[in-house]
Each structure stands twice: as C-alpha cells, then as structure tokens.
Amino acid sequence: MSIKNDVILRLENITKEFPGVLALDRVSLEVKQGEVHVLLGENGAGKSTLMKILCGVYKKDGGKIFIDNKEVTINGVKDAEKLGIGIIHQEFNLLPFRDIAQNIYLGKEPRKNLKLVDVIDRSVMYKKCRELLDSLEININEYALVKDLGVAQKQMVEIAKALSSEVKILIMDEPTATLTKNEIDKLFNIILQLKAKGVSIIYISHRLEEIKIIGDRVTVLRDGKYIGTVEVCDTSTDELVKMMVGRKIENLYTRTYNKIGKEALRVEGLTLNKRIRDVSFKIHEGEIVGFYGLVGAGRTEVAKTVFGEYKPDKGSIYVFGRKLSKLTPTEAVKNKIGLLPEDRKEEGLNIKMSVKQNIVQASLKKVFPSGILKEELELEISKKYIKELNIATPDAHKIVKNLSGGNQQKVVLAKWLLTESDIIIFDEPTRGIDVGAKAEIYEIMDELAKKGRAIMMISSDIKEIMGLTDRIYVMYQGKIVAEFDHQNYNQEKIISFAIGKGEKHG
Amino acid sequence: MVNLINSKNKFKKVPGILFGLLAVVCIFSITTPYFFTLNNFINILEQASILVIASFAMTLTILLGKIDMSIGSIMSLTGVVTGLMIHNGMPVWISVFLGVVAGALLGMFNGYLISYQGFDFWIVTFSSMGIIQSLALVITNGATVPGFGNDFRFLGDGSLFGLPVIVLIASGITILLVFLTLRTTFGSNVYSVGGSEQISKYAGINTEAIVFKTYILSGILAGIAGIVLASKVNSASPIAGSGYEFDAIAATLIGGTPFEGGRGGIVGTLIGALIIAILMNGLNLYGFTPPIQFTLIGFIIVLIIIIDVLNEKYKAKKWGK
Incomplete structure (x- = not known):
C-alpha cells in the first residue's frame, strides 16, 4: 500500500536551547501516514520538548518542520491546530469546574455571527460535542463537570478534545500512565480506529510492553539527541532499553534476600x-x-x-x-x-x-x-x-x-x-x-x-x-x-x- | 463507566446561596413589620445598587484567580474627578464619560502590570490602591467636592418608570455581565484562565489579553460605581469608596466565587451583595447602630461561610463512601 508509506511529517535538525541546557540537539523525525510512531527515551531525553515545539507551545531555535513535504512555520498553538496537529498532554489539561463540552471546545467554541462580541453558539457546541462523544463511544454526559469524572473518563475526554478539530497527526504523551488494563484496551481500540482513518499517531510511552502491542516504528532520543529509528516487529525489548539508556541494564531488579529480623x-x-x-x-x-x-x-x-x-x-x-x-x-x-x-x-x-x-x-x-x-x-x-x-x-x-x-x-x-x-x-x-x-x-x-x-x-x-x-x-x-x-x-x-x-x- | 445524569447537573446550577437569601428575607419578614413591603424592597435595591456594581468589578478579577484591591480607591477617584469637572463647568455627561474613562485607564494600569509585565496581582493592586487613594486626596486637597445640580443627581437619586435610576443602572449592568460571562467567548476565557492559565495557553487563548481586558472592565465598573455613589450622596468625598473593596470581596465569596477563581460568577455575587444589603436594612429596622450592624454582619458572613464549608465536607464524605 502506497498510502502507508507517505511521509506526512518530517522534522529536520530541530534544536532547542533553554538557559544552560541544550534540550534538543539537531533532532530529526519522520512520521508516515497512518502509523503509530513511538517516541522513546528517558525523562529529560527531550521527547516532550520536541512535541511541544510541534504543537506550538515552545518555539524552536533551529531546524525545519515539513508537513506533506511543505515547510511550515508553527508560531503558536493555533498554527499547529490549523495544520492538523493535535496533542494529548501528559498531565490532564481539563478545567475541573467547567463541563465536558466547554473543555473540549476550549479556545475554539462555535460562534454566532455577531459583529460586536464573540457569542458562543451553545446549541451547536453541545450538539457537536454529543456527536463527537458518540462517535468515540464515550458514554458521558456532555453537561457533566470534569471534576465529577474518574481518571479514565478524563482521559477519554482528553482524546475527544484532541479529535474535536480535524487532526492528521495526533500526539499522545504517556496516555496510559493512569489507566487500568480495561481502559488501556479501549484506548488501543480508538488508536486502531484512528489509524484506519489515516491519522498518524506519535506515541510517547515508558512502557515497553505497550510499544510491542501498539507501535509500528520507534524513534529513540537520549540526552536531547537522535539515537535511531527502528521497526517494532524486528527489535527486541533489550535492544530498545539499550538504545534508550546507552548501556545495557543487566538485571533490572537487584535483590539479595536477607535474614529477616524482628x-x-x-x-x-x-x-x-x-x-x-x-x-x-x-x-x-x-x-x-x-x-x-x-x-x-x-x-x-x-x-x-x-x-x-x-x-x-x-x-x-x-x-x-x-x-x-x-x-x-x-x-x-x-x-x-x-x-x-x-x-x-x-x-x-x-x-x-x-x-x-x-x-x-x-x-x-x-x-x-x-x-x-x-x-x-x-x-x-x-x-x-x-x-x-x-x-x-x-x-x-x-x-x-x-x-x-x-x-x-x-x-x-x-x-x-x-x-x-x-x-x-x-x-x-x-x-x-x-x-x-x-x-x-x-x-x-x-x-x-x-x-x-x-x-x-x-x-x-x-x-x-x-x-x-x-x-x-x-x-x-x-x-x-x-x-x-x-x-x-x-x-x-x-x-x-x-x-x-x-x-x-x- | 458512570453515566452522569443530566438533571443532577442542571439542579446544581442554582447557587446554594439563594437559599441563604430566602432565609434572610423570611427571618426579617416575620420579625419586623416594615420589612416585607414594596417600598422597603425598592429601598433595599437602591441601597444595594452601588455595592452590586462594585462587587461585579471584584468578581471578574476573582474569577480570573486574581483580585483587584484598588476598587474602592478607583471609586473615590472617579467620583472626585467627575465632581471637579462638573464644578469647573464641564457638561455633566462629558464629565461622567471622562470619569468612566479614568476608571478604565486605572484598570488598564493594573492590568498592564499584571498581564504583560507579569507582576504579582496582590502587589500591583495593593500599591495602586494606595497610589489612587492618595491621588484623590491630592487633587481635592483632602476636601469633599460639594453638592451638584439636578441633572447629575438624576443618576443616583432620580427615578424613571417609577423605579430608582440607580436600580435600573445596576440591573442593566447585571444583565450585560451575565450575558458577557456566560454567553461570550470572552467570558468563557475568563473562567478558563481562572481555572488554569497553562491549560488556557495550551488551548491557544491569549491569556495576557484576557487578564488585561478584565482589569479594564473592572476599572470601568468601579468607575461607574464611584460616579453613581457621588451622585447619590450628592457630594464626592476623596475617601468615599474606601472600604468598598472589602464588602465587594465579601459579596463575591458569599456568592460562591472562591479566591482560586474559575467558578462561581455574576449571579452569585448579585445574591451575595443583596444579602449584605438586606442584613444592613433588617438590622437597621431592628434599631441596631451601624457599628453593631457591621459586627453582626461580619459574624453572619463567617457563619454563612462555615455552613458552606461544612456542606462541602459533608458532600466530600458522602462521595468517599
């Protein structure tokens, strides 16, 4: 299939410097259409920074971003949104005392055509929200306040929020960190559905078992540098760990069983x-x-x-x-x-x-x-x-x-x-x-x-x-x-x- | 997964403090003969109007998760500015307009420092509270600007369609602000900045602009309150507004907008301000002197807040089980 091999996103030599730290040092990344591309690396490797540049939260200091082989500039969250880049942040980005629809359409509420002030079209907003939740089979009332939701429900709302605008590339930053087994299965189902629609997913995770299940390719970052990109199916977990930490961890669990005291x-x-x-x-x-x-x-x-x-x-x-x-x-x-x-x-x-x-x-x-x-x-x-x-x-x-x-x-x-x-x-x-x-x-x-x-x-x-x-x-x-x-x-x-x-x- | 039921949430939208308002009304109606009369109600609304407007100014900034301590001082200054202009022969309506503009500029000063310069909102508004108060004293030499003509007094003391103009002004502002906060993107953004500035930023909202505009609006509302106050008492004292910031905070908190921001709103504050006005009125009917009134009101506010906290705790406990 040729569609699957189209490179939709290309990052070239992205560099980002924070005072005193070179967070990203000429990092490159290629994402194909409809693939789940895992971004792997230890904390501080630069994964989140790279993604924040892609979705317009940070500005890059160097390098180029191409979408569909055209160079693009991303100066803010709105730019990224227009380019079809959505993100589910690691920490919940939901306002507890606002309802589901208000959260999902935060900053992009449907508007009525009035000259003087921007008036929210509430009936359209809640109707669209219901349709979106239904399409994802999320069984939560759109008027419910976020504070009354459980962790998994919040995660589902986050996903709905990311999908509320037309996305071509969806970034998920450790989406399963707080989910139970069942909920993870549900999330994976949604990911598969999105893949089938041709959405590319950049998936950040620490859980190596998950990568095996859901990932197509893996790019590893270490200390702000690009280490390599490999196919998931022909790479062992040990190899991935080695790429990630730069050394082989012989035995993760050290345990010398001692004589039990009082x-x-x-x-x-x-x-x-x-x-x-x-x-x-x-x-x-x-x-x-x-x-x-x-x-x-x-x-x-x-x-x-x-x-x-x-x-x-x-x-x-x-x-x-x-x-x-x-x-x-x-x-x-x-x-x-x-x-x-x-x-x-x-x-x-x-x-x-x-x-x-x-x-x-x-x-x-x-x-x-x-x-x-x-x-x-x-x-x-x-x-x-x-x-x-x-x-x-x-x-x-x-x-x-x-x-x-x-x-x-x-x-x-x-x-x-x-x-x-x-x-x-x-x-x-x-x-x-x-x-x-x-x-x-x-x-x-x-x-x-x-x-x-x-x-x-x-x-x-x-x-x-x-x-x-x-x-x-x-x-x-x-x-x-x-x-x-x-x-x-x-x-x-x-x-x-x-x-x-x-x-x-x- | 729990399906959260629609009706439960709609019920929640009624501020719990409405029952507090009803309770206060009932107690005074039963215990004093003059309280439950149309005249007295209009009287209460008239007394409440200025506090209502000032409290809205406060509520908007508290919704942002911030505060505006300079509201009382802005009221004093805009009152004397308008008064002095009228006494210097400026047409009344231009004086009033420029008074409101002065309020807007002061709000802009606060808002600029807080949003675009990133200064702490406590420090900024406490400082401007002092600066603006002093300014009012300086331009009047500490003296009260004396009485005005009938055209200016119309605002605070006149009546239209059988209702006090001041009540109509407060009602108009209430309707506008309810619309602004609950139906426009600006209002939605005020709530979301109060909920979390970072989340708002990540949603592409220009949070600095929201903070800036909200402080301007707060300044405008304080300006209106100050001018109407001058008109009502028929003089502009350079310290007329001092202390209003505290009543405004009380009305906001009673009305269910906590200091963290992001929830509560205009309707709650309206009820909060009415409760304070009714307490003052009722205690007056009982024959309490103002100092004792203030003491009792203080206690009642604490009581209301304690009940609110206990209620939250009770709910949390039920949730836990």
Missing part, C-alpha cells in the same frame, strides 16, 4: 470507612513487603492510615511491639516511619523549595536543636545524600521542581533517611520514572533492606513487585485477600486475586 510494624484489624476492611499484616526488619492490587483496592489508604493521615475507625498499629496511642503524621515521624507518597509533587516534596530544604524538612529539630538554621550544616548534610543516592543535581540549592522524576524521588528518600526511619513506605516509587533511574531506586531499596530497614512497597507493576519483594499481600476492595511468599510467586495467581477472581487462599 517485627518492625504490625497492623491489626485496620478499618477505614468502607475503603479498608479489617486489614492485618506484619513487616519485619530487612524485609520488603509488597502490596499489590487494582487502583482503588485500598493500598494507598492503608499506607496513609499507617502514616497517620487518615483516622481509622477501628484497628491498632504497633511499631516494634509498642502500640501507637495517637495516630498522626507527627507521631508517625517520631516513631521513625517514613512515607514516599504516590503523588510526589503534591505530597512528597515542597516543589518550590531547594533540594537541601526538602532533605532537612522532616529533621529540623534533630539537625538544629537550637531552632536556628545553619546553612553550612544544611549544605553539608544535603551533599552527603546527593552523593550517597547519586542525585543528579548541579548543587543542593536547585529547586526540586526542575529535577527529573527519579531524582525527585531520591530527594524524598533522602528526607526519610535523614530522620533515620526504620519503616519506610514506598507508594508507587517508580511511577513516571525512566528505566535507568528505576534500576537505581531498586538498588537503593535493596540496600536499605540489607541494612535492616522494614520496607512496605505499593506497586501496580507486577514484574517490579515480584522482582523486589520478600512477600506480597494482595488487596481487593479494601481487604487483604491473599499473601504470597517469594518462593511461591505466581503472576497469574496474584493477578487473579487482585481482580477478585482468586480462590480462597488456604
């Missing part, structure tokens, strides 16, 4: 609202204990209750055999419990503060008993952890907002190491983190267990959780439904318990 954390009969029901478990020194389950199974709630953020209706928590009388985060920190929350940017870090300020944040009393801050001491401590955890930052003064996800996670970890936490809770520690940094975080976790820390790990990545933990508790609808020792790990069994299909565990 009991560090015991939870008995924990019940919270209807979100956690009668949950009991133990974690020992030197042990990494996994909590597996679907989104909404209650794992994060367990973590946050142990950390004292949620008040349980029933149940008790014992730290080294001593029952905690008060359950508050202050008390948890005093009892040497640390939490690396799922939402790093909102809950784990003070995103506008520097690396050093974040590291000492939970230990101010310990580090500065007099109550007076000393910057040299702060610096000295931070430098130690920057070195120990290999945090990639030019110095300790850097604002954490500007660090990559992996390095942000390490800063959160440094905070809990400084408090000398005995019990560390990792909630989805590697979400949104690239492969290289993932391996490092696994290594650090293993190291911590070796030193006798008790680690609770929540993860939705079955490979990761099986590769790293001593034991796994499987949660389903707020209950622990199964427990596995690492000698008895069985992927199918664990998953079937997590989706509520497992037989009663004897």
